[in-house]
Amino acid sequence: MSNRGQSNPIESPELLSHSTLPQDDSVPERSMVEEATVTGVIFTPELWMQRRCWALDVLRKEGVRSVLDIGCGPGSLLETLVIPPTTIKEEPILPKRSNPQHEQLPSSVDSDDEDFSNTARELFVKRLGGLDVSPSVISSALKIITPPSSTSNFPPNVPRWEPLNTELWLGGIEKYNARLEGFEAIVLLEVIEHLDPNVLSRFGVVTLGTYRPKVLLITTPNFDFNAKFPRAEEHDFAKKGFVDPTGRTDRVFRHSDHKLEMTNAEFREWAQAEAINWGYEVEISGVGVSSHPSYYPSDDPSLPGQPIYASQTAIFRIATGLPLRSPRSVRTVELPFMVGGGESAHPHKLAGRYVHPVSFPGNGTKSLPEEIRKTVKECFTRWDIEQVSLDELWGVADVAGKCAGSKRHLVGSLGGWGNCPGIEVNNGSELEFEVRKEKGRDLSVRWRTYVRRDKDEKEESWGESASKDISKDTSEAGGW
Incomplete structure (x- = not known):
């Protein structure tokens, strides 16, 4: 259920009036790099799906229990994260390899060379949050995080073994919100390229410096990839793309709302600087190799080049060392959403907060x-x-x-x-x-002891079963 009461300002922030939100679901603009008719580049699976799968794979491996999706848009990632896991949280079932003398390899059909790490683990999220600055997407995202009802078909009516708490906020990433602390993972898929320079400058101090997640995931377009479009010259990409609106460069971007598209070297430098500033380690890679691969030359001529990805990725993991910078500047003034603050004045508005209750077959105890x-x-x-x-x-x-x-x-x-x-x-x-x-x-x-029933036996069994069902139905209904 959503919290609407105002008796406790810490537990019940002001709820955004849903009547003020646009009700029509606008179709998000498609990036030029994903238009195969323009670029000649084909992604299999589609680039957006590769980004989402990458994020989900990392979240599974990190074993996080709470996720905040910043720049959640209409809720494409939330739509996946709100689906309950199929089991309770427990150790995944994996091949036994701890003792080579007692490995379970009882027959030739068993495989000891397959990696179960990606397929055996699930996400056991118990707290899920979303934040976006655009009112036009909030209504759509709100439908996704709302518990199912008799009139809705999403999330699907499947067993949920533990409750899930969801929340959705309208507001900008640069504004500190104390209620967004405590998430183990923060995800920003194709977000930072949309931020104005002054907003991007606040990214590190708010997310890494103040919220301090265990892990933070980022994807962003790779400007190096733009130059490798097979049809860039044929279609005059400079006219189909979008000139840097900030005027800082003469680059042509893929999307009309992009404020920045970094090369691989620029992104690596930016990510490593943010990691050092706030006491994190960062792993940089990418997703999306096109149908016409190109490669960065290796620094070592004896090594192969690295593929040029369409989207760059960064995984920030919190380190044991102390950050070089202090995030105290975030809290140097009295801010709303803190004790003594006025929440109605804060630029973040709560669109909805819900609890998805447990719902499963059985009584919750294990049978013999x-x-x-x-x-x-x-x-x-x-x-x-x-x-x-x-x-x-x-x-x-x-x-x-x-x-x-x-x-x-x-x-x-x-x-x-x-x-x-x-x-x-x-x-x-x-x-x-x-x-x-x-x-x-x-x-x-x-x-092991299976014996196939013959056809006559199955038909007779089916007929007897059907007769009993019909007899039962007619007796309960009082006859036709």
């Missing part, structure tokens, strides 16, 4: 392994199948509910696999089920 195996056997019998993927089996509400959201409990009840040991294995006797990994596929469950 034999009960789980009985439920699994019922599924296999009903499907008349020998093997299904672990994810398909987990998609059965009764199975997930009896495991209380723990996929490890399911795997353990079926004999275990990898770093997930089996539990209660009937005094050493062989179980009816086996969890296995085939090369090129995800984990699956096989019914």
